[in-house]
Amino acid sequence: MIETLFQAYTPLFIWIGLGLFFSRFTSDNLATLLGQSLYWVGVPLQLLVLARHTNSSIGGLIPGIGVGIVLLSLTLALLIWWLWQWFMSAKTKPEPESLDISDSSQKATLGSFILAAILGNTGFVGLTLTQVLTSPENTDWAVLFSVTNNVFGTYGIAVLIASYFGKRETENHWWIQLRDIATVPSLWTFFIGLNTQFVELPAVIESGLEQAVWVVIALALLLVGLRLGTIKEYKNLDIALIASVLKVVIVPLLVGLAATYFGIIGEQRLVLVLMSGTPTGLSVLILAEVYDLDRNLLSSSIALTFVGLFLALPFWLIWFG
Secondary structure: OHHHHHHHHHHHHHHHHHHHHHOOOOOHHHHHHHHHHHHHHHHHHHHHHHHHOOOHHHOOHHHHHHHHHHHHHHHHHHHHHHHHHHHHHHHHOOOHHHHOOOOHHHHHHHHHHHHHHHOEOHHHHHHHHHHHHOOHHHHHHHHHHHHHHHHHHHHHHHHHHHHHHOOOOOOOOHHHHHHHHHOOHHHHHHHHHHHOOOOOOOHHHHHHHHHHHHHHHHHHHHHHHHHHHOOOOOOOHHHHHHHHHHHHHHHHHHHHHHHHHOOOOHHHHHHHHHHHOOOEOOHHHHHHHHHOOOHHHHHHHHHHHHHHHHHHHHHHHHHHO
């Protein structure tokens, strides 16, 4: 158990810690350049390699589970927000209109709360954990889950939520969203990888590609540290804490129990728990800038969910590993 946790924590602590350290001496241009490089080259290469070893026969099962988990998180976020507002109104006894979400700031906070609860860092942290903690034959579950999370979550429902709850009017036509999805390089390389599984590459190239995957993971975690190091304010900690508990505790617990009920056990169940309980993704900060959401709430949620992951991981390994 201790050895397993050490293997899981080591890449997270080393590379995120280095990112936090270098964020004090580097400009934001480095993080931007690294993020662009990962978006256009690193992550597409990673998914190409992983997709070549993916079992395409489960192509319908995992995306369905991924969509269901996003919708579950959305439903719970709305329910918990309503209960929180009810509790605060009973405690402070405000005027009824003070809880009207037609207020732009209130809407932005609600939208940010939802995004913090439903968007996970499945591409960087999720794939890192599953590759360390599970066997290679179960990596395809994690890859398909991550792709589903990006398509349906980050590039789909999250944009709709941010557009609706944002304080600033932003043009958001349906064809723009379709264009954005169609031009995501990771999706293209993923499907290319799936359809070139029959192509045998020289052993040297295969080995080099597999090593490149770990380089991409290291750089991605370094980027996480760089971005966390640039966060200046941690406000709305009470609401952020609620969103974080939902993201890294409640949802993965429900997923693990549901998987057990339906007969999914062992490492496959652990993959679903880990991917559903990843920390809030850095993509929420991009949405916050575009749609003028609550940046402090989202920044606090990112930090708190990383702490929550470190605390929750031993329990997931004991209960669902």
